[in-house]
Amino acid sequence: MLNIILGAIALGSLWAVMTMGVYITYRLLDIADLSVEGSLVTGAAVGAVCITGGMNPWLATIMALLAGMVCGLATGLLHTKLRIPPLLAGILTMIALYSINLRIMGRANITLLHVDSVFTPLQNLPFMAGLEAQGIMTKNVAILICGLLICFVVSAFLYWFFGTEIGCSIRATGNNQQMVRALGINTDTMILLGLMLSNGLVAMSGALIAQNQSYADVQMGTGSIVIGLASVIIGEVLFGSTKSFKRTLLAMTLGAITYRIIIALVLKAGMPANDLKLFTAITVAICLALPQIKSWGRKLKGGHN
Amino acid sequence: MLKIDNIYKTFNIGTINEKHALNGLSLHLQPGDFVTVIGGNGAGKSTMLNAISGVWPIDSGSIVINGNDVTALPEYKRAIHLGRVFQDPMLGSAANMQIQENLALALRRGKKRTLRWGITAQEREQYHDLLKTLDLGLEDRLTSKVGLLSGGQRQALTLLMATLTKPDLLLLDEHTAALDPKTAAKVLEISDRIIAENKLTALMVTHNMHDAITHGNRLIMLKDGRIILDIAGEEKKHLTVEDLLAKFAIAAGEEMANDRMLLG
Incomplete structure (x- = not known):
């Protein structure tokens, strides 16, 4: 059980980077950017190709970040220069990236089983042997340390x-574009x-996730926007604050980790893995509907909205 | 300070909704002029201000602000010359950002945004003192989100933001129309004070004839996208609402239509 939770926290810390990217578009820019479904995979693909090509895994992760920024640039140009609504611009990039990701990888998936990842050096830390003796999976500990470190830096x-x-x-642009233009x-x-910053982080997260699961797959982005939104909302509801930006950023990391723990627990409780996305979608729908549900509650009690 | 020459703007060209919003409008302002603008709905008052701000390009004519031809510039590049307050109090400030963050954005109007810190300790003191002059108690709420303020407070804050870096021209687009009478009077009083203290050149659109007469040193009336009445100096000082209505009837060459401006 400890290993399951530890694994969930470790995985959550990698998804946290993606969550912060989603937060930037969804909350700060007020855009629901679907291109992340593609750029997550682009990050994984670029990372995997670079690592199998012999590149240092950290450098490969940075390359993934840069590739993600290009994805964000594409969505941004579709929206700002060609005046395509942001939701559609994101969908167009997402679809285009599916083909591009296949081109980058050359096939549907790349295994990373026999190469070093960013986590590998950490598995040889002095205290790891002691942990292993107690039955703790040192791979998860290494990922956790690395993930939290990256979360802190990001x-x-x-x-x-x-x-x-x-x-x-x-x-300010996410708040009031009219004012922002009036201020030059x-x-x-x-x-x-x-959008570039957001997709860069998402792609970097994708590269880290691929290294964690030891493969990059062209399908791995499916539903990632919903996972990102779920993490943002869980983070805000449980740990958020409207006052402090530091606190909000921390809430994003904790939200992503909490989401992974919830998923680990429901899987452990016997839910079929195939139902996961349905479960996530329902959770997010409920979270997004909370204000409306609360107002119904007030109406039932005879109060005003 | 402002030279508008023969500007034209038509909306929805070639459709049944074609509207000649500006019809060869010309207007020259001297430095320090405070001009009030009146006219019925659809006369082109807000359209004129939007043309000056560059919300969209005009069809022909030229706009020169303080010697700079801005006719071809996009909205955000003209901002260096202009302070703007909108009719909707929500449009002038960013609701999810702090009062001081909004002011800091406004202080940097027209300047290049860099990776320097968005707000400095020294600025905070300046903002505290400036907000105090509004006498709305905002000076103690520098870190409050702007979304928590009332419409009047937001409009007063927007005025402060528009004039924080002295603009060549201040554009007030019916900035008190959405406020209750008492708040409107207060915001007008603040506008007057800020314009006088900083010797600003200003254009104020209003639906209220009385306000148009009692404020500023010059009054223009718009109809069908051009200026039909221009009163300044001594003549304006002695103007009454009745005079204005009579002059309008003569200038417009027709009896007063059932126009909302009369109800202002």
């Missing part, structure tokens, strides 16, 4: 970035930057 970066003049402008900021540029 959170710190985002905290800094969204406090800068450019970062503030991006946040090019809203198109801000949307592009936001």
